[in-house]
């Protein structure tokens with residue numbers, strides 16, 4: 140199996156779907172000749188032309204709203220939001236339109252579309268190039284929310300998202316675009332939306348994470364193995380609808396649960412995971428459910444010491460696991 | 467222009483049916499039999515004139531809440547409307563999930579729309595883009611109130627259609643008010659059609675109570691759209707003869723004298739006079755049509771009243787396309 144970076148796997152997934160279905164097209168800011176500011180669509184404009192890899196005007200509501208209209212006519216748009224931080228102008232179109240279309244039309248109209256958005260901090264992007272916004276969307280029935288943590292999953296999940304008959308938000312950990320490498324199966328494959336994955340088996344503590352934090356958690360677990368702490372790492376992969384069974388199975392095995400997420404602590408996505416465990420696995424717990432998340436300040440600050448203070452890393456995660464293991 | 471006597475009579479019939487259906491809904495509301503009504507009274511000529519310039523059933527429509535006459539013109543029945551105001555099972559736009567007048571009619575290529583104004587215009591541009599990408603020849607009509615053209619999403623939608631010369635007609639039904647706010651607090655230009663100039667496409671302003679004028683303007687726009695020349699903004703000037711909705715009291719913001727003045731340009735008597743003066747219809751024929759409308763509407767009210775409500779379990783689905791049971 141060839142090894143590749145996260146972003147190369149994402150690009151390969153889009154390339155294959157463009158080849159597979161003539162209704163698929165990419166639309167977003169600078170996705171054409173430039174190949175995207177992160178180069179996620181590099182080469183696709185030359186290969187498929189301006190009608191299938193389309194530069195939009197600089198207006199996010201229109202990227203999503205036009206995508207919805209095209210989807211209602213039978214197209215399968217892949218809409219790129221340049222940075223997740225700039226998705227807010229399109230919030231209305233995502234929450235009130237894409238997410239509610241199927242329900243509000245009693246199934247007459249459905250919106251098969253993918254919204255790709257690079258998210259997350261640690262890249263010196265300051266308040267407006269670092270945000271983690273999944274919690275806004277995991278509150279919204281009608282959407283599916285996916286966050287891959289490795290190249291193989293990213294490709295297989297993205298291909299599933301393109302073929303899914305519903306709107307799928309696909310948040311990509313941008314810090315990991317070139318940092319995270321991994322083997323990607325050759326040939327055609329899909330990774331199902333809605334299934335978590337046990338990335339590492341263990342017996343002492345279950346850690347639930349996704350995206351960049353999953354990558355860091357695996358590093359923390361590796362380190363703790365040397366200290367004789369056996370960590371089970373569950374990659375949630377699909378945040379909504381969430382795979383409750385996999386969460387409960389793991390926590391029933393270890394009896395201890397830590398949820399790690401990069402977003403602000405309060406009202407963050409991990410709170411829902413903690414609630415699921417507290418409600419449905421209370422008697423299996425040997426310790427209170429713990430959350431490790433970003434601090435409750437508006438967003439990630441720019442200056443390095445400030446950014447490092449905000450961001451989680453393998454050491455901070457290892458410390459939290461150690462603490463929980465010793466409870 | 468191609469408006470035969472027969473078509474003019476059909477147009478008048480549709481306007482009349484809309485007016486009497488609308489008036490019946492106000493009565494049902496006053497009787498406490500329905501909870502809400504939002505009216506299109508005063509805008510029937512604009513809507514019917516626009517609809518008849520389309521290839522109804524083939525072309526696409528992304529409408530707004532005042533479009534009862536437009537909907538009847540593309541095949542919605544008075545019974546279906548009565549089912550919707552009563553929240554009854556079988557209501558075709560949403561299975562009684564949405565408030566009345568939130569249209570959608572798959573069989574007639576009418577998209578489902580929501581309540582936040584202007585969102586539907588972006589979907590129209592998306593449809594137009596998909597039509598163009600697929601090389602089809604359909605055109606798209608999207609409607610909106612003049613106040614709602616203040617929304618960014620409207621400008622974004624028109625901008626997209628102008629850039630890509632999309633086959634979309636943006637019709638602004640200017641009824642002089644947005645709830646209580648008059649036009650001069652919504653825009654500094656005298657006509658919403660003037661906004662087109664800054665976006666690089668033609669804008670036409672017509673008397674929206676003159677069905678022939680609206681039809682003629684629409685014909686020009688449809689011809690442009692179908693031949694690949696691109697989008698057009700049409701402002702149809704009219705006056706909202708009723709309060710904003712059944713929850714509004716318009717005495718708080720406009721005088722009775724003002725409303726009385728505008729009743730002189732009520733499109734129903736104007737069109738009657740046209741038909742009589744051109745000897746397209748006799749008074750006896752018009753009386754006959756009144757009777758026919760009344761019979762049809764009373765039957766619709768009776769049938770809708772007898773129809774069942776949806777069962778509570780129906781509210782659970784379909785949130786996702788996989789849950790849609792009908793084809």
Ligand SMILES: Cc1ncc(C[n+]2csc(CCOP(=O)(O)OP(=O)(O)O)c2C)c(N)n1
Nearest residue numbers: 532581582583611612613614641643644645
């Ligand atoms: C985004 C949004 N804000 C506010 C409202 C509440 N609202 C409903 S209709 C309306 C006035 C619309 O006026 P106009 O666009 O002129 O259309 P008209 O009702 O006059 O036909 C308002 C403020 C809404 N539906 N959506």
Ligand SMILES: [Mg+2]
Nearest residue numbers: 611612643644
């Ligand atoms: Mg108005």
